[in-house]
Amino acid sequence: MALRLYNTLSGQVEEFAPLEGNRVRIYTCGPTVYDYGHIGNYRTFVFQDVLRRYLRYRGYEVVQVMNVTDVDDKTIRNAKAAGMPLRAYTDQFIQAFKIDRELLNLEPVEHFVRATDHIDDMVQMIQTLEAKGFAYRSEGSVYFRVRAFPDYGKLSKINLAGNRPGGSERVDADEYEKADARDFVLWKAAREGEDFWESPLGPGRPGWHIECSAMSMKYLGVPFDVHSGGTDLIFPHHENEIAQSEAATGKPFARFWLHAEHLIVNGQKMSKSLGNFYTLRDLIGRGYRPTAVRYLLASVPHRKPLNFTFEGLLQAQRSLERLRNFRSRLTMEIFPAGHNPVFETRASQARQALEDALDDNLNTAEALAALFDLVHDGNAAMDRGEFREGERAEVLDVLERWDRIFAMLDDADHAKLLRFGLAAPAGPQGAGEDGGGVLVAALSDEEIEQRIAARNSARARRDFARADQIREELARAGVILEDTKAGTRWKRK
Numbered sequence: 001m002a003l004r005l006y007n008t009l010s011g012q013v014e015e016f017a018p019l020e021g022n023r024v025r026i027y028t029c030g031p032t033v034y035d036y037g038h039i040g041n042y043r044t045f046v047f048q049d050v051l052r053r054y055l056r057y058r059g060y061e062v063v064q065v066m067n068v069t070d071v072d073d074k075t076i077r078n079a080k081a082a083g084m085p086l087r088a089y090t091d092q093f094i095q096a097f098k099i100d101r102e103l104l105n106l107e108p109v110e111h112f113v114r115a116t117d118h119i120d121d122m123v124q125m126i127q128t129l130e131a132k133g134f135a136y137r138s139e140g141s142v143y144f145r146v147r148a149f150p151d152y153g154k155l156s157k158i159n160l161a162g163n164r165p166g167g168s169e170r171v172d173a174d175e176y177e178k179a180d181a182r183d184f185v186l187w188k189a190a191r192e193g194e195d196f197w198e199s200p201l202g203p204g205r206p207g208w209h210i211e212c213s214a215m216s217m218k219y220l221g222v223p224f225d226v227h228s229g230g231t232d233l234i235f236p237h238h239e240n241e242i243a244q245s246e247a248a249t250g251k252p253f254a255r256f257w258l259h260a261e262h263l264i265v266n267g268q269k270m271s272k273s274l275g276n277f278y279t280l281r282d283l284i285g286r287g288y289r290p291t292a293v294r295y296l297l298a299s300v301p302h303r304k305p306l307n308f309t310f311e312g313l314l315q316a317q318r319s320l321e322r323l324r325n326f327r328s329r330l331t332m333e334i335f336p337a338g339h340n341p342v343f344e345t346r347a348s349q350a351r352q353a354l355e356d357a358l359d360d361n362l363n364t365a366e367a368l369a370a371l372f373d374l375v376h377d378g379n380a381a382m383d384r385g386e387f388r389e390g391e392r393a394e395v396l397d398v399l400e401r402w403d404r405i406f407a408m409l410d411d412a413d414h415a416k417l418l419r420f421g422l423a424a425p426a427g428p429q430g431a432g433e434d435g436g437g438v439l440v441a442a443l444s445d446e447e448i449e450q451r452i453a454a455r456n457s458a459r460a461r462r463d464f465a466r467a468d469q470i471r472e473e474l475a476r477a478g479v480i481l482e483d484t485k486a487g488t489r490w491k492r493k
């Protein structure tokens with residue numbers, strides 16, 4: 001079967017093939033480095049990683065570009081507040097992002113590029129747009145004239161009356177300087193006290209959208225195969241990228257537009273502005289393993305919203321342990337020679353089911369289900385003494401194939417956390433490796449408060465055995481209680 005992917009541009013699932021030979025060219029909108037990334041952002045990056053790994057699994061060569069937005073209102077504002085030069089301020093979060101990528105087993109992309117290293121490319125593109133009549137100057141800034149590009153809205157299917165589906169946290173200010181409310185800024189005039197670059201357009205800095213157009217074209221040419229990001233980027237960011245790129249070159253920009261749905265917490269999108277986010281470091285600090293985070297983020301197909309809960313994360317950790325245990329059993333146990341005719345075709349079926357699932361718009365949930373069916377049957381056959389040496393290599397091969405795409409069977413979490421100085425300190429309750437997959441059984445603040453309330457009500461009805469039991473459970477989860485006159489206080493070890 002051929003790989004089929006849902007293309008936001010056509011609104012349909014389409015068969016995928018690279019535009020040129022065997023090489024797949026991918027552009028990915030990367031992070032704005034004004035702070036640590038949260039795992040809502042990382043869902044998109046895990047999806048893209050599974051995509052590129054699967055493309056390579058299918059024999060394609062992948063060239064992927066990811067940008068880093070290291071100049072915008074937020075980076076400038078935060079650098080100023082920290083009293084640091086912009087470059088040094090953003091450097092630290094780029095470094096943190098690289099560490100997070102490594103912790104999540106995200107393969108290095110071929111071109112990881114910073115916006116501020118490509119100012120000249122952006123200026124040149126804006127000059128081209130000006131020369132072709134797609135841009136105009138106002139108050140020292142340069143704007144894109146949406147009216148001049150009749151195809152505007154073809155990605156987001158926006159109606160041109162100005163309805164803005166999706167919206168974005170990064171809408172440019174200075175509305176009054178524009179000829180038309182839909183026009184967007186290509187080059188922002190320098191403002192007092194803000195970073196700027198001298199250029200033929202005047203002193204200023206690039207708008208956000210032009211970055212991605214200039215950098216994708218520079219490294220990939222046009223049209224390229226895949227442009228991807230989170231759904232919140234469809235409008236206006238990706239719509240604007242298409243407009244300015246196609247206006248400048250007169251050619252189609254990208255063939256497939258792939259978007260990952262949001263990570264949801266209590267029914268709301270996980271985001272910085274809502275304050276309901278967790279960074280990878282937050283989760284590590286609570287004792288969760290990075291590969292479990294990867295598992296959770298990869299387990300739901302990218303076009304479905306993923307509801308984040310700590311219970312889900314614990315389950316991801318357990319599922320991963322189950323896979324790892326199956327692999328060690330398969331590697332270490334001694335099986336009788338020969339073949340089991342019932343089990344003989346099981347591995348090839350599982351392999352087929354795995355590939356069919358991923359061909360189906362990267363249905364990772366189905367791919368996992370296919371693997372767990374095999375694990376279930378394999379464990380059962382071993383328990384009954386019916387597993388034979390003849391099937392060992394083939395079943396291991398399916399696991400290995402699955403892991404070429406999902407990349408989480410090897411347990412390097414602890415070694416990496418130590419290397420990056422992020423390992424949880426080993427406490428008396430065993431905050432270190434415990435073989436069970438949980439560094440510390442992590443509880444959210446809310447869960448801890450609930451248990452304390454349950455303990456208080458047990459004490460009120462003089463059920464001291466139950467009250468002590470809850471205290472011990474909390475201690476095992478790394479939470480220490482202190483009973484004071486003002487009530488019960490708690491802290492994490």
Ligand SMILES: [Zn+2]
Pocket residue numbers: 028029030212237241
């Ligand atoms: Zn972008």
